[in-house]
Amino acid sequence: MTAILFLAQRATAFVLAAAVAIHLGTILYATRADLTAADILARTHGNLWFLLVYVAFVLAVAIHAPIGLRNVLREWTFWRGRSLDFALALFSLLLLALGLRAVLAVYGA
Amino acid sequence: MSGMLQVEVWRGAAAGKFQTFAIQRREHQTILDVVTEIQREHDATLSYRFACRVGMCGSCAMVVNGRPRWTCRTRVREVVGGGERLRLEPLRNFTVVKDLAVEMTQFFDKWKAAHGYFEPGREPAADFAVVPPASPQRQAADAGIECIGCGVCYSACDVVSWDRDYLGPAALNRAWTLINDVRDRDATRLSAVGGSDGCQACHTHMSCTSFCPKAIAPTYAIAGLKRAVLRRAWRGTS
Numbered sequence: 628m629t630a631i632l633f634l635a636q637r638a639t640a641f642v643l644a645a646a647v648a649i650h651l652g653t654i655l656y657a658t659r660a661d662l663t664a665a666d667i668l669a670r671t672h673g674n675l676w677f678l679l680v681y682v683a684f685v686l687a688v689a690i691h692a693p694i695g696l697r698n699v700l701r702e703w704t705f706w707r708g709r710s711l712d713f714a715l716a717l718f719s720l721l722l723l724a725l726g727l728r729a730v731l732a733v734y735g736a
Numbered sequence: 737m738s739g740m741l742q743v744e745v746w747r748g749a750a751a752g753k754f755q756t757f758a759i760q761r762r763e764h765q766t767i768l769d770v771v772t773e774i775q776r777e778h779d780a781t782l783s784y785r786f787a788c789r790v791g792m793c794g795s796c797a798m799v800v801n802g803r804p805r806w807t808c809r810t811r812v813r814e815v816v817g818g819g820e821r822l823r824l825e826p827l828r829n830f831t832v833v834k835d836l837a838v839e840m841t842q843f844f845d846k847w848k849a850a851h852g853y854f855e856p857g858r859e860p861a862a863d864f865a866v867v868p869p870a871s872p873q874r875q876a877a878d879a880g881i882e883c884i885g886c887g888v889c890y891s892a893c894d895v896v897s898w899d900r901d902y903l904g905p906a907a908l909n910r911a912w913t914l915i916n917d918v919r920d921r922d923a924t925r926l927s928a929v930g931g932s933d934g935c936q937a938c939h940t941h942m943s944c945t946s947f948c949p950k951a952i953a954p955t956y957a958i959a960g961l962k963r964a965v966l967r968r969a970w971r972g973t974s
Contacts, residue, residue, distance in 0.1 A: 629930060630930050630936065630966055630969035631969055632936075634966055634969060698937075701932065702895070
């Protein structure tokens with residue numbers, strides 16, 4: 628199980644490296660081009676590429692962050708075992724729900 | 737070589753304080769010589785541990801001026817240079833029994849937990865194993881085989897200080913040498929070292945590798961274990 632978590636965290640790190648680069652690039656483009664919120668939404672609404680990239684981004688975050696947080700909590704606190712894993716599974720679902728809600732809203736679904 | 741050394745020595749157990757002794761500096765004097773002189777000439781109640789005095793037994797390790805070291809093979813000159821202050825503490829990450837002597841039980845229990853012992857199998861080998869010294873597996877085993885179990889790496893490891901259940905560099909290094917020993921028949925060692933407190937918990941700080949008095953690199957042994965555990969998980973045989 629730990630090996631799978633280790634592998635999942637490293638694999639999602641690759642996705643995050645690309646996704647964060649795209650995200651920052653998009654922010655730089657939007658601010659330098661003086662785009663308004665309406666301009667941005669006009670570009671993202673119905674854009675399948677936007678949807679695919681940001682769904683991958685959200686999925687990677689929902690996998691990567693709870694695994695890292697689990698390691699931090701195990702090292703810095705006495706919290707161990709199933710209750711910790713359960714709490715972090717919930718945290719993962721929360722990230723997934725909030726992230727997908729935001730992506731779908733910007734996609735205009 | 738002349739002058740005096742001001743030697744601060746930890747006295748007590750978990751709670752305690754430093755006691756200072758003035759010791760004559762001598763040519764080629766080791767840290768262990770200093771401790772022995774304190775015990776024989778100044779305070780016979782000082783507790784510490786040593787046996788071979790030649791870097792084989794691994795029993796005299798202490799924290800010297802903030803760094804874990806084997807004291808029988810460490811000269812005072814290497815540590816203090818032209819200075820005169822020496823601070824001796826028991827190894828970090830161990831329970832202190834008294835003064836400079838620490839409890840090693842947990843350390844060796846973790847060797848057992850990591851299956852850090854040779855497993856010959858149920859049936860004795862029918863013939864001698866042919867082990868070419870130049871084979872990659874034997875080279876990997878040889879790289880870590882000279883561990884003397886001194887506890888310096890365990891004392892230096894930050895992950896051990898954060899997670900008291902972490903198996904630690906010495907036990908994992910031993911497991912790696914055995915995984916690369918073609919004669920060994922333990923099929924469950926990777927499971928033993930692949931849990932939450934095993935090799936994946938290593939942060940690759942490399943303190944173990946930088947402080948090991950035998951110039952072993954447990955970090956690379958742990959990296960090897962990580963790869964082996966991941967390969968096995970990838971193939972779905974965990």
